[in-house]
Amino acid sequence: VDQNAPSDHVVSSARALAHERVGPQTAPRQMGFFTDTTLCIGCKACEVACKQWNQLPDDGFAFTGMSYDNTGHLGASTWRHVAFVERETPLPGQGSPRDGAAATNRPFAELFPMGQPGPTSLLRDISPSHIETPVPLGRTQEALGKFAWLMMSDVCKHCERAGCLEACPTGAILRTEFGSVYVQPDVCNGCGYCVSACPFGVVDRRADDGRAWKCTLCYDRQKGGMVPACAKACPTASIQFGELSELRARADARVEQLRSRGVEGAYLYGADAASQPGTEGLHAFFLLCDEPEAYNLPPDPVVPTAKTVRSWWAMAAGVLSLAALAVGSAFSVRRS
Amino acid sequence: MRNGTHHDPTFDAERWQDGRNVGPVGALSGEGALQRIRARGPLADLGRGVPAQVPLDDHDEGRTYYGLPVLKEPVWKWFIPAYFFTGGLAGACGVLGAAAQAAGGRGTDDLVRRCRLAATAGIGASAALLIADLGRPARFLYMLRVFRPTSPMNMGTWIVSGFGAAAGLAAVPAVWPRTPRALRRTADAAGYAAGALGLPLVGYTGVLIANTAVPVWQGTRNTLPILFAFSGAVSAGALLQLWPPRDRIGRRTHAARDMVLRFGRIAKAAELAVSFALDREAAAHAPRVARPLHRGVSGAMLRTARGLVAASLVLDLWPRRRGGAALRTLSGALAMAGTVLLRFGVMQAGRASARDPHASFDMQRRGRGGAEEAMKRGVAEMPSLPGVDATGKESFHAGPGA
Numbered sequence: 001v002d003q004n005a006p007s008d009h010v011v012s013s014a015r016a017l018a019h020e021r022v023g024p025q026t027a028p029r030q031m032g033f034f035t036d037t038t039l040c041i042g043c044k045a046c047e048v049a050c051k052q053w054n055q056l057p058d059d060g061f062a063f064t065g066m067s068y069d070n071t072g073h074l075g076a077s078t079w080r081h082v083a084f085v086e087r088e089t090p091l092p093g094q095g096s097p098r099d100g101a102a103a104t105n106r107p108f109a110e111l112f113p114m115g116q117p118g119p120t121s122l123l124r125d126i127s128p129s130h131i132e133t134p135v136p137l138g139r140t141q142e143a144l145g146k147f148a149w150l151m152m153s154d155v156c157k158h159c160e161r162a163g164c165l166e167a168c169p170t171g172a173i174l175r176t177e178f179g180s181v182y183v184q185p186d187v188c189n190g191c192g193y194c195v196s197a198c199p200f201g202v203v204d205r206r207a208d209d210g211r212a213w214k215c216t217l218c219y220d221r222q223k224g225g226m227v228p229a230c231a232k233a234c235p236t237a238s239i240q241f242g243e244l245s246e247l248r249a250r251a252d253a254r255v256e257q258l259r260s261r262g263v264e265g266a267y268l269y270g271a272d273a274a275s276q277p278g279t280e281g282l283h284a285f286f287l288l289c290d291e292p293e294a295y296n297l298p299p300d301p302v303v304p305t306a307k308t309v310r311s312w313w314a315m316a317a318g319v320l321s322l323a324a325l326a327v328g329s330a331f332s333v334r335r336s
Numbered sequence: 337m338r339n340g341t342h343h344d345p346t347f348d349a350e351r352w353q354d355g356r357n358v359g360p361v362g363a364l365s366g367e368g369a370l371q372r373i374r375a376r377g378p379l380a381d382l383g384r385g386v387p388a389q390v391p392l393d394d395h396d397e398g399r400t401y402y403g404l405p406v407l408k409e410p411v412w413k414w415f416i417p418a419y420f421f422t423g424g425l426a427g428a429c430g431v432l433g434a435a436a437q438a439a440g441g442r443g444t445d446d447l448v449r450r451c452r453l454a455a456t457a458g459i460g461a462s463a464a465l466l467i468a469d470l471g472r473p474a475r476f477l478y479m480l481r482v483f484r485p486t487s488p489m490n491m492g493t494w495i496v497s498g499f500g501a502a503a504g505l506a507a508v509p510a511v512w513p514r515t516p517r518a519l520r521r522t523a524d525a526a527g528y529a530a531g532a533l534g535l536p537l538v539g540y541t542g543v544l545i546a547n548t549a550v551p552v553w554q555g556t557r558n559t560l561p562i563l564f565a566f567s568g569a570v571s572a573g574a575l576l577q578l579w580p581p582r583d584r585i586g587r588r589t590h591a592a593r594d595m596v597l598r599f600g601r602i603a604k605a606a607e608l609a610v611s612f613a614l615d616r617e618a619a620a621h622a623p624r625v626a627r628p629l630h631r632g633v634s635g636a637m638l639r640t641a642r643g644l645v646a647a648s649l650v651l652d653l654w655p656r657r658r659g660g661a662a663l664r665t666l667s668g669a670l671a672m673a674g675t676v677l678l679r680f681g682v683m684q685a686g687r688a689s690a691r692d693p694h695a696s697f698d699m700q701r702r703g704r705g706g707a708e709e710a711m712k713r714g715v716a717e718m719p720s721l722p723g724v725d726a727t728g729k730e731s732f733h734a735g736p737g738a
Contacts, residue, residue, distance in 0.1 A: 055366030057355035057373050066402045073404060077371065083401060161718050167547060169490035170475075171482035185370045189478045190471015192411040193489045196548035196690070201407040209372040210471025216367045273717065278706020280718060293697050296401030300705030304554060305486050306718035307709065308547040311557040315543050318562030319535040322428070322569055325606075326435035326531075329598035335441025335591045 030179035031222060032283035033231065034247040035153055036254060037295075038266065039238035042068060042082055042151035049233030050080040053218065059206075073296075074154055076206035079215040080230050085150035085294050152295045153230070153239055156181070156202045156215035157270060158283035159303065164194035164203050164214075166305040172212075179244070179283055180217035188212055199278070199301035217283075244283060248272065251287060258287075265289045269297060278302030397624075400693045407549055407690040412683070415469035419462050420541045420679040423496070424568025425575060426458025427538030430503055432572055432599060434531020436592070437524065443591035446581040448527070449510045454575055455503040455530055459537075462496060486720065488544040495536045502529035538568035545686060551699050552628055552689035553682075555621035559614040560682075566607040570645060571675040573600025577668030597652065604649040604671060611642055611678075622698040628688035637681030644674030 050056070059077040064070050067084040074081045162181045165173045172187035173194060183194075183203070190210040194203045203214045218228035226232070231241035240247060251268050258266040266289055268275060270282035278301045292299045354373045356364075400406075433451025436444045467476045479493040505526035509515040515523070542561030545553045553560065573596055581592040618626035628634045648671035651663055689695050699705065709718055 053366060054368035055356055055364055056368035057371060059355075064402075069402075077368065079368075085401065161720075163549065166486040167489065169482075169484065169487045169493060170478040171484065172478070187475075187478060187481075188472070189475035191479070191489060192469075192471065193487070193548075195408045196410045196545075196550055196686075198408065199549040199696075201405065201549075204408050205411045205471055206371060211371075212471075213368065213371060218367070220367055276706065277710035277715075278718065291399055293399040293693075294401065296404060296406050296693070298406055298696055298700055298705070300700035300703075300707050301549075302700075302706035302709065303718055304547045304549055305720065306706075307554065307557060308488065308543060309719055311543045311546045311561060314558040315536070315539040315561035315565070318542075318565035319539040321562075321606075322538065322565045322603075323431060323435075323531075323535055325569065325602055326428075326431045326599060327438070329595050329602070330432070330435040330439035330444075332598065333439075333591050333594040335439060335443060 030244040030283070031217070031242065032158060032179065032244045032247060032285070033155060033217075033228070034240045034242070034251050034285060034287070035155070036238050036240065036251070036287045037150060037152040038258060038263070038287060038289060039236045040082070040151040040153055041236055041238075042084055042149065043235060044071075044082050045233040045235060046080040046153050046230035046239055047071060047078070047082060049229040050215075051077075053221070053229035054079065054216070074156070074202050074204070074214070076204040076209065076213040079155065079213075081154045083152045083154055083295050085152070085290065087148045087150060087290065087294070089148060150290055150294065152286065152288070153234075154295070154297075155230070155284050156217075157200055157279070157285070158215075158217055160273065160280035160283065161303040161306070162279075163197040163199055163303045163305065164212075166303060167193045167197035169193060176217075176219055178217065178219070178222050180219065180222075181214075181283075182216050182219055183212055183214060185211055185213070197304055199298055199303070247285075251285070254287060263289060276301070278306065398694055398697055400697070404693065405691045406693045406696050409687050409690045410548075410550065410683070411471075413469055414680075415465040417679040417683040418676075419465040419469075420564065420683075421571060421676050422458045422465065423462040423541060424538045424564060424675070424679075425571040426455045426462060426503065427499065427534035427536075428568040428572035429455040429458060429575070430499065430527075430530035430534030431538070431569075432576075432595075433506075434528050434534070436595060437527050437531075439595075441591065443581075444595070447576070447592035447595060450576060450579060450581050451572075452503065452507040452527060452530070453510050454572070454579075455499075455534070456507040459496065459500045459503050463500060466496070488540055488547050491536075492540045492544055495533060495540060499530060499533040499537050502526045502533055506530050539565040545682070548686075549696070550686045550690045551621070551625045551692075551695035552618055552685050555618045555625040555699060555704070556614050559610055559617050563607065563610045563614055563678075566603050566610055567675045567678050569603035570600065570607050570671050573597075573603055574648070574668040574671035574675065576600075577664050578672065580664065600671070601649065601652050604645050604652070607645055607675075607678075608642065608649070611638075621704045622695070622702050624692065624695045624698040625689070627692070627695070628685035632688055634681050634685035634688050637677050637684055641674045641677035641681055644670045644677065648674065 051058075056077045056079065059075055062070060062072065064072055067086060069082065069084040071078055071081045158180045162173070162175075164183075165175065165181050169191060170187055170189055172184045172189070174182055174184065176182050188211040190205055190212065192205050192212070194212050195205055197203075203212050205212050218226070218230075221228055227241050231239045240250065242250075248271055251271055255266050255268060266287060269286040269288050269292055270276040270279060271285045273280040276282065280303075286295075286297070288295060288297075429451045433448050433455060436451065437448045467473050470476055479490065480497065482490060483494070484490040503526075506523050506529075509520050509523050539561045542564035543557075546557035546560050548554060576596040577600065581596070615626060615629055618629055629638055648667045651667035651670070654663065656663055700707075703711070706718070713719065
């Protein structure tokens with residue numbers, strides 16, 4: 001943490017206090033994240049900014065040996081995690097001019113930007129005359145021509161119906177006035193129930209601390225009227241922060257834009273209750289270009305509590321038959 | 337500069353102390369600043385690291401993110417399956433004790449007494465195990481600061497507390513022979529209360545783990561509470577086989593022993609039947625969901641548990657002429673081991689299931705995720721407990737001061 005952080009925090013606390021004095025908010029605003037994975041370049045600035053602002057300790061310097069992702073997963077001390085998805089299909093616009101237009105995988109798909117008369121392709125634009133096209137490709141180059149990254153900055157989803165919140169037995173997890181889900185460290189007693197209740201595997205308990213931790217949607221910064229640290233640090237606006245209704249409109253427009261440009265697979269993950277009924281919509285939703293599984297996101301997550309109502313009835317049936325068994329065996333024996 | 341390298345001992349000291357890289361001029365005031373880090377030596381001890389990937393031969397079964405798990409493995413230590421056993425034992429003893437107390441008659445006094453003692457000891461051990469498993473054991477009373485029907489763990493804490501009070505009171509005459517008459521009557525009433533509270537106590541642990549995202553637990557949510565209920569009954573019967581109630585001196589009756597035997601036999605048969613129903617329910621969700629019930633360490637544990645209970649049932653049904661006491665003790669020991677192993681096997685299966693991303697993905701792709709409930713209701717709104725809104729939104733929707 002640099003020297004700016006503490007002073008920033010003092011300012012935010014002061015603003016928060018000023019806010020309180022003015023009076024309670026009349027209409028709470030629902031804030032959230034829209035993470036546009038097509039803009040993510042995998043720089044991990046969000047991971048660093050989150051660690052730095054929230055003063056989170058490191059959680060080991062593991063080397064996964066699988067990709068540029070050495071963080072692996074969200075955890076108690078990791079509240080942003082950049083996933084690196086490797087695919088054998090190229091994204092439009094990805095590749096090098098040397099691959100040549102004849103390559104079957106079309107490294108330069110023709111893009112049809114809105115407002116332009118014809119297709120545009122880097123190959124046509126620069127019309128490389130100084131290199132022979134197509135260049136016969138070597139085996140490695142062929143393999144690389146069919147290779148693409150997808151990157152996604154993962155975070156707590158702050159679900160509309162949150163499994164962790166509904167499972168928490170102490171009331172340590174609550175919903176803030178910004179609509180985010182917040183774990184109060186001074187109340188959490190580390191029972192670990194939220195860890196298993198989260199369908200996204202976000203919450204985790206740190207062994208040496210004993211309590212559950214996760215993203216707070218920068219509650220302290222929001223109190224001070226500031227943008228969360230990860231969104232502030234994101235250099236490509238892949239992480240966008242704002243009011244949920246506004247974000248949803250922006251995300252819909254972005255999907256339209258991408259589809260019109262030939263990215264047919266673009267869709268929103270968890271933007272509203274209709275697309276993800278199990279959580280009734282996420283306050284941190286995503287724009288994806290592949291199956292959710294590729295990003296390690298569940299395809300149809302559900303808050304466990306929604307299915308537990310019947311479980312209680314099953315329990316009632318079970319224990320009542322147990323009672324019948326106990327009473328039956330006690331009364332059926334001759335007790336003269 | 338010494339030995340040609342820059343070296344700042346202050347920086348290093350700070351850095352290795354808490355892993356935050358906060359220099360001496362920084363102040364700890366961020367949202368994560370309260371996260372406590374144990375003083376430590378090697379870096380390898382930090383955190384939980386990156387979880388293990390699923391074995392390579394499973395990769396072709398569907399897309400995953402490098403085979404990494406999508407869920408977090410349950411963080412519960414061995415205390416929790418041990419508690420499932422002690423809690424189930426205590427609850428079922430409370431139920432059987434109350435039933436024997438209601439039946440009354442000669443030869444049941446000692447059974448009632450032993451049931452009450454076992455219920456009290458079991459619930460005492462349960463409380464100790466539950467507190468020991470908390471990340472912050474000193475805060476165990478925080479469990480009782482809210483009443484939250486959406487959280488089976490919170491409901492369970494209230495049940496454990498109520499049962500503990502009732503069972504403890506009921507056991508007073510058992511340890512203090514010269515109990516005053518009024519207190520004895522109160523203890524009898526408490527015995528019935530323990531019977532009533534013992535019912536949810538023995539079954540709610542099944543709901544507790546079914547109310548998670550772990551596929552094998554969520555996928556067996558309708559049979560797991562019933563299995564745990566009968567498993568608790570089996571353990572109570574087994575305990576009373578190992579520690580048989582005395583017959584009344586003078587007039588010989590076998591009432592208590594017959595009660596225990598009948599109770600145990602039917603409970604064992606029911607547990608075996610429900611354990612097969614559990615397999616079927618899991619397999620109906622997706623074959624991958626049922627996998628830890630058959631394969632690996634958890635599969636072996638559950639198979640052994642089933643075998644032990646079945647062997648005990650065979651011994652119970654064995655026509656006996658001589659050596660009845662030895663057979664009874666053996667049967668009790670087998671059944672007891674079987675129920676302990678069942679709880680640990682179910683926990684182990686949950687761990688394996690949480691580690692397996694295909695289990696979550698397959699189950700949800702087959703429409704057993706959020707779609708299941710949404711299709712049933714026709715709206716994208718998940719069912720919740722009637723009359724209960726514990727999503728945390730009510731406090732803000734109601735407006736300030738509400």
